[in-house]
Structures are given as structure tokens and as C-alpha cells.
Amino acid sequence: MKTVRCSILGFGAIGQGVAEVLLMKKEYLESIGLEVLVVAVVDSKGATVNPEGVDLADCLARKRTVGTVAIEKLTGVEIIRSIAHELVIETTPTNIVTGGVGLQNMFTAFETGKDVVTSNKGPLTLKYRELMEAAKAAGSNFRFEATVGGSMPVINLANEVLAGNQLKSIKGILNGTCNYILTRMLEERASYKDILTESMELGIAETDPTYDVEGIDTACKLVILANAIFGRDATYKDVEVTGITKITPEALEMAYERGHVIKLIGEVSRERIHVAPRLVPINHPLAVRGILNVASIDTELAGEITVTGKGAGPIETASAVLSDLVAIYGNR
């Protein structure tokens, strides 16, 4: 049995989802020869640490009752430097201005020879090239399937499953919150404000939900795809961005009467990266509903390949984190 010691940095919707999935998948992981030991869990107030493995069920219970896992006043960087482990699971908030605490966590992880699996888009949007170089110099694994499309496979699908097949563009819906809002505004005439509040309660919206509705989150994901799949050196400023804040119920209804839905569509190719609301025919493969995401990959050899799946949510996103963990340490 191989033991993988890991830290979970950020214990909000996704960090907790990861903890739940690690508990749920303990037997499966053991069946493929992996014992995953979480040695530290960190939120904004501090950490629970145990080099022999923390009690994840207890961390989840304390987070839900007391509001924090903090027992010791330690930060992510301090934990990365002082506690022996192999893998940092980074799930702190996305910040595209500074990279947030996640950027420092990732650089420190590579500096100390650790692998990183993350759902955090900020560092990758701001400093993709530098992070890849740091990971390479350290000989570390760096995987981030959860950053784009949540559970929906897209990065690993394009780079691994479609390896060798030159890709021309990727186009689709990459924000679950916006799709949920647009769907419910049209189908139930629910109010924009109420659905946004509900999205925050469901753990699908960003820590700062303006990132969702202003198209910033989709833009981040397009930057990650541009860099990870199209070999570009893009940052946020390379994206043309329009969000959904100006879409009215009347506009949605008028479009529907004419056989269309309005969707927030992102598109990335070697030439252009842009996101804006667009009209999509009702029966088109991109016209998915609710929190679903969808991506149509235009390939050189295989034509168009379209995938869809839940783009947000704690357990769904943790599914992508789990698959990255297994890709690094499993005997596949």
C-alpha cells in the first residue's frame, strides 16, 4: 500500500467536498493500493494538524457547527513548510488580481518538492507559465482538472485522451451559476437576485459571486484552456468579457419565442479568447440547462467532440480532484 500524505488548504464548499469524497472513496483508494492521509486542513482562521492523519469526519463536523477547523494558528504556507507531506490540495478562493493566498501556497508547494492538485483558478489565470516552470523545476506534478467545468472532463480529455490530435477551438458554457440563473429566470420566472442567493447557498457560486455573473469566472477558465491546451501565454487581459447582468427576463422570453435560449458562451482558439451572452437554438448541443456545463472541442482528426457535466458543486468538483489524485499516484 502506498501512503499519500496531503494537506487541504481552504475548507469551504470544495475543500469540504474533497474531504467527503476522500471518506466515501477510502475503500476504493485502498483497492488501487492507495492510503490517502490528510495531515492538515486549513481555513482562513487556522488549521487542524496531525502528522498521523486528521479525523476528517470530525473536521467536517466542527466546520459545520463551530464554523472553523482552527485549532492551531497556522497558515497554508507554514503547513507546507513544516509538515511532511507529498500533496497539496489547494481550494482557497479565486483571486485574479493578486492570485490570492493560493498563489503563494502553490509556489511554496513546488519550492518544497510537493505535488499540487487544485480547483483554484486565480493563480493559473495570473501566473500560468511561472507556475508550470516552478512545478517542472521541482519535478512536481501539477494537475487542475477541477478549475474548468468542475466535474466535466475537459483539460485532461483534451491533453490526454485526445493526445496528438491538434485542437482548433473549444466553445461552450463554463459557468454553472450563470447557466443556473439563466435557466431558472426563463423556466420559472424566478428573480435574478433570489437565484444568485440560492447559488451561494448551494456552494456553486464563487466566494465573490460577481466573478460569476460578470463573466470573470468564465474568462479565467478560458485563459486556463488557452494556456494548458492551446499552448498560449495568455492572462485575463487577453479575454474580451461580457457577463449576464444585463440579461432581462423579457429578453429571455423573446428569444425563446423565436426558438432560442440565451447562454453565456465562452470560446477559445489560438487566435481569440472571448465570453459573452449569445443566442443558441433550443435543440443545439450547447443548449444545456441548470448548473450543467458543456464544451465542444473542434479537433483536427475527430471532428467535433462535445462533453457535458456538472460545472460546479462540492461533490462534483471533488470528483475532478479525486481523478487528478488517482492520475498522479494510482497504478494505472
Ligand SMILES: NC(=O)C1=CN([C@@H]2O[C@H](COP(=O)(O)OP(=O)(O)OC[C@H]3O[C@@H](n4cnc5c(N)ncnc54)[C@H](OP(=O)(O)O)[C@@H]3O)[C@@H](O)[C@H]2O)C=CC1
Ligand atoms: N464552488 C464550486 O462549485 C467550484 C469552485 N471552484 C474553485 O475552488 C475554490 C474554492 O471554492 P469554494 O470552496 O466554493 O469557496 P469557499 O468560499 O466556499 O471556500 C474558500 C475556503 O478558503 C478559505 N480561505 C480563505 N482565505 C484563506 C486563507 N488566507 N488561508 C486559508 N484558507 C483560506 C475559506 O476559509 P473560511 O471557511 O474560514 O472562510 C474557505 O474555507 C475557488 O478557487 C473556486 O474558484 C472550482 C470549481 C467549482
Ligand SMILES: N[C@@H](CC=O)C(=O)O
Ligand atoms: N462558480 C463556478 C464554480 C466552478 O468553477 C461556476 O458557477 O461554474
Ligand code: NA
Ligand atoms: Na473539469
